[in-house]
Amino acid sequence: MTIITEPEMGQSLSALQREDLKKLLREFGDVFSNTSGCFNTPFHDISLHTTDRVQAKVYPVPVHLKPVFEEEAETLVQQVNSCLADSVKAQTGCLVLGWFTASLGPDDFGTSLRHLFD
Known part of the structure; x- marks a missing residue:
């Protein structure tokens, strides 16, 4: 040194x-x-990863934000539809719909997105 x-x-x-x-x-x-x-101090280990699942509480979309959310969802669906081939579109559309439904819950507007993929 x-x-x-x-x-x-x-x-x-x-x-x-x-x-x-x-x-x-x-x-x-x-x-x-x-x-x-x-470095001459004893070795230590700090665990930064966990195998425990983190489940965030699901909140409904506020009524005054539903039109904005629907518009954003429609934009997302149009982007997905324009980027994917027809054979992949049906499978991915279900995944996108599943994501919205899972993130919002069955009683929170998520089910109204089904018409976008028909």
Whole structure:
């Protein structure tokens, strides 16, 4: 490990500030080295993944947002229909419909999207 013992000091520092800087470099020289040191604390493991399923609570679409949501859903369906071949469209359409139905629940407007895929 190379420790900087004599740093370049600008002329803007006073003699007292230079002495303070040298003192800091002597005390904390390993922090100001050109190479990294070794980590010497015990190994630990932090689990960032879990196998437990996270289930978010389903909330109904607010009444005042249903027209906006229907418009967005229609736009999404048009994009899906324009991008997919006819043979894939029927299968994917069911998946998209299933996603809306699953995310909204059977009593929350999701079932009204079925007419878009017929």
